[in-house]
């Protein structure tokens with residue numbers, strides 16, 4: 001896996017760890033936010049890919065700086081590495097959707113400190129910076145959160161914005177492309193994911209309404225590539241138009 | 251091997267890499283300053299010019315060797331994290347075996363699986379140790395480079411003393427060079443100690 005910086009202002013930084021080597025499990029991005037020597041890992045990933053995620057992480061931060069981990073929902077590609085992280089650093093506070101507590105415990109490490117996020121959301125303070133847990137229920141999981149950093153203008157959007165990309169993919173959706181052509185090409189690889197994994201059009205509308213109020217420079221999904229600058233609005237428009245929940249035919 | 255010890259070494263690797271990179275940048279800057287100073291004084295400082303040039307070249311070599319550090323650290327970390335994963339399996343099978351023993355039951359195939367995982371871990375530990383020894387060798391190359399650099403600094407001091415009447419602040423420049431080299435030398439020495447203690451622990455495990 002590779003590490004690339006997303007945002008940097010003094011001691012405040014965001015990174016993406018991306019392009020997994022193991023292809024038998026779904027390729028997933030892991031994000032890291034560091035502020036004043038403390039850091040948060042977002043959707044730390046699956047049990048199988050843990051060694052490579054850990055090795056990539058150590059390129060950008062010392063592991064002892066990890067104070068907290070955020071788990072957007074209960075899926076194994078997100079949280080099944082929990083017992084291994086816990087074995088490495090038992091101080092990590094795990095912020096998880098309250099609804100999934102008993103499920104996430106199934107991954108092991110029964111004594112790991114889990115901090116429940118209530119349905120309405122909440123926030124966390126890392127190195128003096130406040131990050132917001134934004135509800136994104138039914139996108140796709142029934143209890144699901146995203147993380148917003150108002151200073152960096154980064155929205156970590158979990159499975160929203162996800163695309164299934166081939167090995168060696170870039171961390172960004174055509175960052176230098178002004179025409180929108182790179183976006184069009186990319187979004188074709190995101191379409192099925194959203195149509196099939198996202199269950200609720202009502203949840204989608206509600207999320208778009210709330211997220212549109214935020215200033216977002218980087219929309220960071222757990223699979224695929226980051227939407228930056230104009231691609232953020234392009235994505236929101238595209239998602240707005242898309243009909244999801246196609247597992248059942250009305 | 252104790253996971254907390256590995257975590258300490260992982261942290262130390264991060265700190266060492268950062269401080270080595272930073273001091274190498276510093277060394278490069280000092281070397282450039284010295285070259286500029288020599289140029290400004292024309293032929294009178296030709297002797298010191300040779301030293302400054304050597305200092306700069308060595309600095310470039312050091313940067314090259316340091317860049318190989320990360321290539322070896324990442325596989326070492328991966329190897330240890332893989333071991334950690336597999337230890338989880340052994341722990342699970344041990345828990346089952348223990349629970350069964352409470353009812354006076356023994357399951358031979360369960361015991362076989364457990365042994366197989368233990369063997370896997372033992373093999374992985376041997377492999378991890380090889381990577382660790384490779385990392386120590388990389389650090390050694392870096393350390394040798396630093397020693398050469400220290401030698402150049404000493405030569406610089408001699409040249410500076412000889413050229414004192416030119417009025418160029420060569421003594422100060424040499425002192426700065428020495429300072430920068432000492433910083434990186436200390437960082438590498440500390441790091442090597444930490445790696446050695448891990449190597450010692452791994453040799454007693456295997």
Ligand SMILES: [Fe+2]
Pocket residue numbers: 073075140141159
């Ligand atoms: Fe998911």
Ligand SMILES: [Fe+2]
Pocket residue numbers: 028075077078158159222223
């Ligand atoms: Fe996912």
